[in-house]
Amino acid sequence: xxxxxxxxxxxHPDSIFKLNEVPFSTYGSWNSIKIPLDSDELMFCxxxxxxxxxxxxxxxxxxxxxxxxxxxxxxxxxxxxxxxFIEICFETPNNLRIRGKGLxxxxxxxxxxxxxxxxxxAINKPFERRYQVQFIKGSGxxxxxxxxxxxxxxxxxxxxxxxxxxxxxxxKYKSTWVQPQRVSFDDSVSNAKxxxxxxxxxxxxxxxxxxxxxxxxxxxxxxxxxxxxxLVKRPSLLMSKFKMDKIWSWDHAFNAMALASGHPKLSMDxxxxxxxxxxxxxxxxxxxxxxxxxxxxxKPPVHGWAFSEMLKSFSKQPSDDVFNTMYHSLSAQANWWMxxxxxxxxxxxxxxxxxxxxxxxSTMFKKGVPLEAPDLSALLITQMEHLSEMxxxxxxxxxxxxxxxxxxxxxxxLMAELWQKDHFxxxxxxxxxxxxxxxxxxxxxxxxxxxxxxxxxxxxxAGIKNHLTEWGLATEHVDSEFYNDDGYWRGPIWAPSTFIAxxxxxxxxxxxxxxxxxxxxxxxxxxxGFPENYNAxxxxxxxxxxxxxxSSVFLLLANRLYENENRT
Numbered sequence: 001x002x003x004x005x006x007x008x009x010x011x012h013p014d015s016i017f018k019l020n021e022v023p024f025s026t027y028g029s030w031n032s033i034k035i036p037l038d039s040d041e042l043m044f045c046x047x048x049x050x051x052x053x054x055x056x057x058x059x060x061x062x063x064x065x066x067x068x069x070x071x072x073x074x075x076x077x078x079x080x081x082x083x084x085f086i087e088i089c090f091e092t093p094n095n096l097r098i099r100g101k102g103l104x105x106x107x108x109x110x111x112x113x114x115x116x117x118x119x120x121x122a123i124n125k126p127f128e129r130r131y132q133v134q135f136i137k138g139s140g141x142x143x144x145x146x147x148x149x150x151x152x153x154x155x156x157x158x159x160x161x162x163x164x165x166x167x168x169x170x171x172k173y174k175s176t177w178v179q180p181q182r183v184s185f186d187d188s189v190s191n192a193k194x195x196x197x198x199x200x201x202x203x204x205x206x207x208x209x210x211x212x213x214x215x216x217x218x219x220x221x222x223x224x225x226x227x228x229x230x231l232v233k234r235p236s237l238l239m240s241k242f243k244m245d246k247i248w249s250w251d252h253a254f255n256a257m258a259l260a261s262g263h264p265k266l267s268m269d270x271x272x273x274x275x276x277x278x279x280x281x282x283x284x285x286x287x288x289x290x291x292x293x294x295x296x297x298x299k300p301p302v303h304g305w306a307f308s309e310m311l312k313s314f315s316k317q318p319s320d321d322v323f324n325t326m327y328h329s330l331s332a333q334a335n336w337w338m339x340x341x342x343x344x345x346x347x348x349x350x351x352x353x354x355x356x357x358x359x360x361x362s363t364m365f366k367k368g369v370p371l372e373a374p375d376l377s378a379l380l381i382t383q384m385e386h387l388s389e390m391x392x393x394x395x396x397x398x399x400x401x402x403x404x405x406x407x408x409x410x411x412x413x414l415m416a417e418l419w420q421k422d423h424f425x426x427x428x429x430x431x432x433x434x435x436x437x438x439x440x441x442x443x444x445x446x447x448x449x450x451x452x453x454x455x456x457x458x459x460x461x462a463g464i465k466n467h468l469t470e471w472g473l474a475t476e477h478v479d480s481e482f483y484n485d486d487g488y489w490r491g492p493i494w495a496p497s498t499f500i501a502x503x504x505x506x507x508x509x510x511x512x513x514x515x516x517x518x519x520x521x522x523x524x525x526x527x528x529g530f531p532e533n534y535n536a537x538x539x540x541x542x543x544x545x546x547x548x549x550x551s552s553v554f555l556l557l558a559n560r561l562y563e564n565e566n567r568t
Contacts, residue, residue, distance in 0.1 A: 304383025
């Protein structure tokens with residue numbers, strides 16, 4: 001039997017999403033099913049440790065591997081060939097249920113597999129997890145691929161009963177499999193449907209034109225959440241269940257903001273998941289997941305700004321313990337930047353690498369580092385201003401006054417050193433050389449709002465508008481010699497820069513322009529889904545698909561437009 005399907009995989013017209021764009025998974029699961037970017041077949045995937053495509057799931061008809069038509073819904077994945085079908089759902093985050101009629105299934109490519117009981121087969125994925133396959137209906141057959149090797153490599157083929165029907169469960173486990181209490185397949189589907197429906201119902205409303213994209217965006221966030229495991233101490237959204245399946249220390253803040261009004265506890269978990277790993281100096285890690293963590297880079301301090309936005313959306317304030325935890329964490333983070341990232345004799349904080357800014361290859365860094373960047377100071381001014389407000393609520397009046405003084409002083413230093421008549425520049429920390437850039441970054445201090453003089457706000461709003469294409473805000477001006485359609489932070493539209501600009505425009509009195517940018521970004525989400533970034537001129541999806549900060553910003557902006565439309 002050939003391992004290659006006869007035709008390419010296609011999606012049913014009623015499919016809610018495409019598996020080459022959005023993985024099929026469920027809330028809490030560290031597994032998914034998708035069509036990898038470099039493949040054209042279904043793959044069962046693992047997100048523990050280093051991401052791996054574990055094994056293919058190949059549909060068989062008349063002893064031939066075929067390409068079924070795929071219908072993907074949040075609660076059920078259906079593979080169709082005429083009236084014949086295979087259905088797949090997650091019974092729990094660790095248990096997959098699969099049944100079929102008229103079609104068979106071949107599991108694996110070259111696997112370490114063995115029979116371990118009546119209708120029981122184990123798949124051992126070294127350094128990852130084990131998977132127990134239990135036949136509920138029908139039976140299985142191991143295919144030994146090398147005659148002289150009885151254990152490895154093998155594949156597992158599903159054999160139907162006389163009715164042409166079969167059903168299996170695939171259970172993930174570490175060392176010892178214990179048969180779980182199972183519900184029926186139909187109940188599994190009903191439960192999964194209700195689980196997502198209940199999540200969706202609590203999320204903010206959107207306009208009718210955004211409803212389908214809203215379902216997909218919410219599904220991405222729901223299905224990308226993983227349960228606590230290893231270094232992940234609480235329910236946390238990965239950035240994606242494609243390639244970027246970690247938690248980065250500014251990406252998570254946009255997910256927290258999107259969840260704030262509908263799921264406040266999960267929202268706070270997204271902030272606290274990073275606080276869990278703040279080091280003794282006050283630095284957040286660059287990224288982490290269940291089995292690895294790195295502090296080699298940082299990310300921009302969006303956290304005070306993000307938490308202030310979350311507080312506006314919460315129906316009630318967080319508990320005293322949580323609020324106090326956030327105050328101390330944000331304080332430590334601000335102090336880290338202002339203590340360990342300010343050069344001796346200088347007054348402004350610096351980035352030590354493009355990765356520290358989140359704008360990895362921005363032209364702002366074209367002359368090197370350390371770089372005193374205007375967005376960094378603006379974020380810290382905002383964070384310290386918010387800390388001053390938080391300190392009042394915690395009855396820490398002296399600390400409140402101190403944070404306000406520090407915020408005001410950093411603002412004065414920023415304006416004195418990086419404002420140049422009608423725009424901001426960056427500055428090399430060692431040589432004091434000023435760096436001009438056609439990046440969007442120099443316009444983002446508009447987040448400082450009405451603290452800025454009117455003429456400064458006008459220049460910044462005009463600079464942002466000048467980056468606006470048909471689809472949104474280009475991260476490098478399209479007329480720049482460095483602009484690149486697929487240049488990462490040298491051109492493409494990104495969700496975080498878009499949302500920072502929009503909130504800054506609101507704070508500065510330019511809500512009409514903010515609405516226009518929001519409208520274009522939502523059109524973009526409807527057109528091209530929710531990838532890591534987009535081509536600024538065509539709106540084409542770029543890089544990692546199904547990226548949660550993109551879906552989260554869409555949800556925030558789609559609700560904004562709904563509220564505008566329904567405001568009386």
